[in-house]
Amino acid sequence: MGRKFVVGGNWKMNGDKKQVTEIVETLKKGPLDSNVEVVVGVPAIYLEYVQSIVPNTINVAAQNCWKSPKGAFTGEISPAMIKDIGANWVILGHSERRTIFGEKDDLVAEKVAHALESGLKVIACIGETLEEREAGKTEEVVFRQTKALLPAIGSNWDKVVLAYEPVWAIGTGKTATPQQAQDVHASLRNWLSANASADVANSVRIQYGGSVTAANAKELAACPDIDGFLVGGASLKPEFVDIVNATQ
């Protein structure tokens, strides 16, 4: 097993040049647990700048990209462009992309396939809404979202991190309990064992995201099937260092 803990900071559409510089300074001071992989999800316009100031122990991710290398797609960026400025990761299928920008499972899958083909690593996000959870459909939804990704990922599971982010826990201060998160992560692993392979199920890292803070990170990190976090609001604050170090 030995899944390396991976913590992502999704800055979303926040920060200006001064603030992103300060965040990077805080991360450089750390100290950050060297056993943890750290990825910062940066607004497109600051990707190259942040890539130029982070130490090589910190990875930089775009928060979205398009599904082809170039062309008449006004306002979009391609995996080739992300790679060109030296970043190696992209976050895809975030619930805000799905709900606000109408991205469906199929489009997310096409983006994942193209990003992987282009040599990027992918944080692929899945998660149910409150309505779906209350209707008892959590597993049905996360399995459907993951199933759409199977052909897109193919044999590239080692380049993929799954982020389970229940939509009702994002930005709400309402964290899933460690048990709720652990249960979904464990059933995802069972599903992957049956639908991908036992090896994929054992080796893929599954992050939890949704109102993770320094105060709740340790308890969540102690769950056997939680292999990291995707952090929104708290990734803009110094407490992100403590979240990275939650397994210490």
Ligand SMILES: O=C(CO)COP(=O)(O)O
């Ligand atoms: O959406 C998230 C990370 O991608 C979670 O956001 P919050 O940590 O602000 O709830």
